[in-house]
Amino acid sequence: MGKNTKEAIIAASISLFNTNGFHGTSVRDIASKAKVNPANIAYYFNNKHGLLEYCLTIFFERYVAEIEEGYERIEQGATICLKTIARNILFFQYENIHLTRMILREITIDSQVVREIMSTYLMKERFYLNRVFERGMQTKEFRHVTPDYMTLQLKGLLNMPFLNSHYMSEVLHVHPNERYFAEKYLKEVDRWIDGVLCRNEYEPAYLAVN
Amino acid sequence: MGKNTKEAIIAASISLFNTNGFHGTSVRDIASKAKVNPANIAYYFNNKHGLLEYCLTIFFERYVAEIEEGYERIEQGATICLKTIARNILFFQYENIHLTRMILREITIDSQVVREIMSTYLMKERFYLNRVFERGMQTKEFRHVTPDYMTLQLKGLLNMPFLNSHYMSEVLHVHPNERYFAEKYLKEVDRWIDGVLCRNEYEPAYLAVN
Numbered sequence: 001m002g003k004n005t006k007e008a009i010i011a012a013s014i015s016l017f018n019t020n021g022f023h024g025t026s027v028r029d030i031a032s033k034a035k036v037n038p039a040n041i042a043y044y045f046n047n048k049h050g051l052l053e054y055c056l057t058i059f060f061e062r063y064v065a066e067i068e069e070g071y072e073r074i075e076q077g078a079t080i081c082l083k084t085i086a087r088n089i090l091f092f093q094y095e096n097i098h099l100t101r102m103i104l105r106e107i108t109i110d111s112q113v114v115r116e117i118m119s120t121y122l123m124k125e126r127f128y129l130n131r132v133f134e135r136g137m138q139t140k141e142f143r144h145v146t147p148d149y150m151t152l153q154l155k156g157l158l159n160m161p162f163l164n165s166h167y168m169s170e171v172l173h174v175h176p177n178e179r180y181f182a183e184k185y186l187k188e189v190d191r192w193i194d195g196v197l198c199r200n201e202y203e204p205a206y207l208a209v210n
Numbered sequence: 211m212g213k214n215t216k217e218a219i220i221a222a223s224i225s226l227f228n229t230n231g232f233h234g235t236s237v238r239d240i241a242s243k244a245k246v247n248p249a250n251i252a253y254y255f256n257n258k259h260g261l262l263e264y265c266l267t268i269f270f271e272r273y274v275a276e277i278e279e280g281y282e283r284i285e286q287g288a289t290i291c292l293k294t295i296a297r298n299i300l301f302f303q304y305e306n307i308h309l310t311r312m313i314l315r316e317i318t319i320d321s322q323v324v325r326e327i328m329s330t331y332l333m334k335e336r337f338y339l340n341r342v343f344e345r346g347m348q349t350k351e352f353r354h355v356t357p358d359y360m361t362l363q364l365k366g367l368l369n370m371p372f373l374n375s376h377y378m379s380e381v382l383h384v385h386p387n388e389r390y391f392a393e394k395y396l397k398e399v400d401r402w403i404d405g406v407l408c409r410n411e412y413e414p415a416y417l418a419v420n
Contacts, residue, residue, distance in 0.1 A: 018319070018320070019319070019320060020233060020319075021231050021232060021233040021234075021319060022231060022233075022234070023230060023231040023232075023233035023234030023235075024231075024232070024233030024234075025233075101318065104318075105315055105318050105319075107374070107376075107377065108311065108314075108315050108373050108374055108376070108377075109228070109229070109230075109231060109315075110228075110229060110376045114376070115376075115380065118376070118377060118380045118381050119380070122377060122381045123381060126381055126382065146394075148382040148383075148384055149384075149394070149395070149398050151382065152370055152371060152378070152382065152384070153367055153370070153398060153402070155370060155374075156366040156367050156369065156370030156371075157363055157366050157367070159366065159370065160362055160363070160365060160366030160369065160370075161362060161366075163318050163373075164317070164318055164365075166318070166320045166324070166325075166328070167317065167318075167328060167332060168362070170325065170328045170329070171328050171332045171333055171336055172336065172358040172361065172362065173358075174358055174359075174362070184356075184359070185359070185362075188359050188363060191406055192363070192402070192405075192406055195402075195405035195406040196401055196402055196405040196406060
């Protein structure tokens, strides 16, 4: 029962934050949508900020775990390792599409809680990605690149469809909540890794076909 | 005097929307920061929604004009045309960095005004980009690609640094408000065009150097 209440509060807040923004949503709105007493929200999360902090933390704990799991493949080569990390992030975001959109928007606002997230989780992400880029350049799998600029590009690619899901469906008629999209987009990300990062001698066969 | 008041209101609202979000900002906050009477805001923009709509409209009018100006080079080839469009968008966003961040965040919220922006300006953007991708495939400058997926990637690359300016400076120690950044990032976008879109026979010399 307690677990269901907590889950209902989280689901309602994600939905409302995505429609009205964090500041445009009140604890009363969340309680009403989740069909719970506002006192439950205070009990579990203290207040609206506590709820956002909770969402940020569960999101980035799992996000970094996905990166770490991919990073374990580093000994198999930088390309395969980076593709695994990208795949893990892409599917994690796809499987948590509403939470992802809310989180990706909220971290664009400068606040204390966002700065804490950056100095922990996003610094860890940078650390792992830098290691992969450095390794790839060392083994000559990758061209000479500036790791931080590659991190920036990769994150742009992975975030764009989930942050802009309305744009995707309204303008491009592409639906990021469909498995088909995730599979196809993963191929695009792989092509980015092959085309932008990898040296030509490693060019995979499917590019030569076109 | 009238122009100054209007400009001051716009500058104050962009700053506050970026710090507290649209919903977290009141007309009174804007008036106070802009050092104007709240009645001035009502006079020029009706209300806070009118102000946001005004910002969205001036932003996207100029944004689409930048794309159209780049599109004029289509007869010189798809690659040069796309690079010009990317350059125009990048520098437009760089020169309007605070407005850009606010706009890119606000269009991730599903609202009536955002849907109107999408069905006009962002449909136009899609139209021009699709024409460039189709042309490039026709002339064999580009590989066989899915235009909408390329639009998605290109927009991800161009938006990421401006939407996430705090992440950029806090985590990557890269400063998107510096001219140096814009120049360097443009080279990265060009490399994306060369590596992901262009066929190998068109591979520019600087890639072969590495």
